Every structure is written in C-alpha cells, then in structure tokens.
Amino acid sequence: MHPDIPRFPVGAIDAHVHTRHSCDSDMAPADAVRAARARGLSAVVLAEHVDFDPADQGFGFYDTVAIDASIAHIRNSIFDIRVFKGVEITYQPQYEDAIREFIRAGRFDWVIGSVHLVGPDDISRPEQRERYFATRGQRQAYGAYLDEVERLAASGLFECLGHLDLCKRYGHRYYGPLDRDLFAPQLSRILGSVTAAGMHLELNTSGLRQEPGEPYPSLAVARQYLALGGDKLVLGSDAHSPEHVGYAFSEVRAMLDTE
Numbered sequence: 630m631h632p633d634i635p636r637f638p639v640g641a642i643d644a645h646v647h648t649r650h651s652c653d654s655d656m657a658p659a660d661a662v663r664a665a666r667a668r669g670l671s672a673v674v675l676a677e678h679v680d681f682d683p684a685d686q687g688f689g690f691y692d693t694v695a696i697d698a699s700i701a702h703i704r705n706s707i708f709d710i711r712v713f714k715g716v717e718i719t720y721q722p723q724y725e726d727a728i729r730e731f732i733r734a735g736r737f738d739w740v741i742g743s744v745h746l747v748g749p750d751d752i753s754r755p756e757q758r759e760r761y762f763a764t765r766g767q768r769q770a771y772g773a774y775l776d777e778v779e780r781l782a783a784s785g786l787f788e789c790l791g792h793l794d795l796c797k798r799y800g801h802r803y804y805g806p807l808d809r810d811l812f813a814p815q816l817s818r819i820l821g822s823v824t825a826a827g828m829h830l831e832l833n834t835s836g837l838r839q840e841p842g843e844p845y846p847s848l849a850v851a852r853q854y855l856a857l858g859g860d861k862l863v864l865g866s867d868a869h870s871p872e873h874v875g876y877a878f879s880e881v882r883a884m885l886d887t888e
C-alpha cells in the first residue's frame with residue numbers, strides 16, 4: 630500500500646474507480662481524474678479489474694503496460710490531485726497462489742479484494758443471476774456470498790475489502806433489504822477478520838445509485854466496524870463513468886458524522 634493513502638480523511642480519496650483499462654468501462658483515465666478533481670477530491674485510485682477465472686468476462690483483459698503508461702501520462706499532465714495505481718482483484722479461493730504472485734509483481738499502491746462470483750455462479754450475469762437467486766432463499770444465497778468474503782478476509786492477500794455485500798445488488802429484487810439479523814454472526818466474523826488483519830473496509834457508494842439504495846455494506850455495518858475499533862474506513866464510488874466519481878461522498882460522510 631502506498632503510505633499516503635491511509636492519510637487522506639474519509640471521503641477525500643475515491644479508492645475505487647474503473648477506466649477503460651477495465652473490461653466493463655470506457656471512461657478515459659484522464660476524464661476520471663478530472664472528474665475527481667472537479668468533485669473536490671484530493672486523490673483517486675484507478676483500481677482496474679483483474680480476473681483469474683478463464684470463464685470470467687474480464688479474464689485476460691488486464692494490460693499492465695497500458696495502465697502504467699496511462700498513469701504516467703496523467704501524473705505528468707494533471708498536477709493538483711494525487712493519482713494512485715490500484716487494482717480490484719476478483720477473489721476466488723482456488724486462485725490464491727496466482728493472486729499472491731500477481732500482487733507481488735504488480736507494485737500496486739492499493740489492492741482491493743472483491744467477491745464477484747459464488748462458486749461457479751457469476752451473479753452479475755442476468756441468466757445466472759436468475760438461476761441463482763430464484764432457486765434460493767436469502768439465507769442461502771447471501772450466506773454463500775458472505776462465506777467467500779470470509780475466506781477473502783482470512784486470506785491475508787488484500788489491503789482493502791471491496792463491497793462487502795454486493796450480493797444485495799442482484800438479490801434485492803428477490804428479497805428486498807438485506808436482513809442483518811440473519812447474518813449477524815457472519816458479519817461479525819468478517820468485520821473481526823478485517824480489523825485483525827489491518828485491512829481497510831470499503832464503503833462502496835455504488836449501491837446508492839443501484840437497486841438496494843444503500844452502500845455496500847450499509848451504514849449500519851460500517852458503524853458496527855467503527856464500534857469494533859476499526860479505523861480504516863475508505864469510500865469507493867466504483868465509478869465506470871465520470872459522473873459517478875466520488876458519488877454521494879458528502880452525503881455518506883454527513884451520515885457517518887451525524888448518527
């Protein structure tokens with residue numbers, strides 16, 4: 630981790646932005662940085678996707694040379710905001726060795742670990758999502774996702790846990806709001822692992838512009854983390870277009886301050 634990243638106040642850095650170096654974004658990297666600057670942010674992390682599963686739509690897309698060239702160009706042309714080289718790695722337990730080696734070789738400023746698939750099920754793909762959620766109750770569907778998150782947090786591979794309960798994004802239409810009581814022990818274990826490992830917990834604001842209408846994880850879970858003594862909360866917009874960079878950061882900061 631770049632030593633300056635933890636020094637930014639919560640909400641002064643957007644720690645999770647995707648540019649056209651990610652398979653699912655066509656945002657020019659310079660546009661992402663200009664948008665962050667226009668929002669008054671002090672720093673932004675370009676955290677491009679990396680996927681290790683050959684069945685994943687992003688497999689093979691990551692281009693280190695192109696990304697390094699982009700970041701060098703931006704640092705030489707946009708001066709009044711810090712730009713960090715991050716990465717968002719899709720965590721799957723069977724690829725731990727490959728992930729470890731990739732991180733070691735990549736010299737990243739910031740490494741996010743995220744769960745996007747539950748076993749073989751890519752719940753972001755419409756047809757797989759329908760099969761996954763329509764045939765399971767909330768306890769089973771979200772529980773399996775959180776099982777993977779538990780493994781991620783225990784793996785020791787990552788500096789930041791991305792969107793803790795992204796399963797809500799796709800499950801919300803089947804179950805409504807996540808029932809925190811169903812997952813209280815599991816959420817406690819995850820937050821305990823994150824805290825013990827000294828990982829950052831991302832409050833991913835993309836959920837506020839998607840179906841759940843709340844961040845990943847919710848503010849209630851973020852407060853639980855703070856109450857446990859967690860002091861490494863970071864905001865990420867998961868922007869794939871300029872208008873979403875720094876999305877709802879002031880609102881979230883105000884909510885964290887007031888309640």
Ligand SMILES: [Zn+2]
Pocket residue numbers: 717743745791792
């Ligand atoms: Zn993600």
Ligand SMILES: [Zn+2]
Pocket residue numbers: 645647717867
């Ligand atoms: Zn992302």
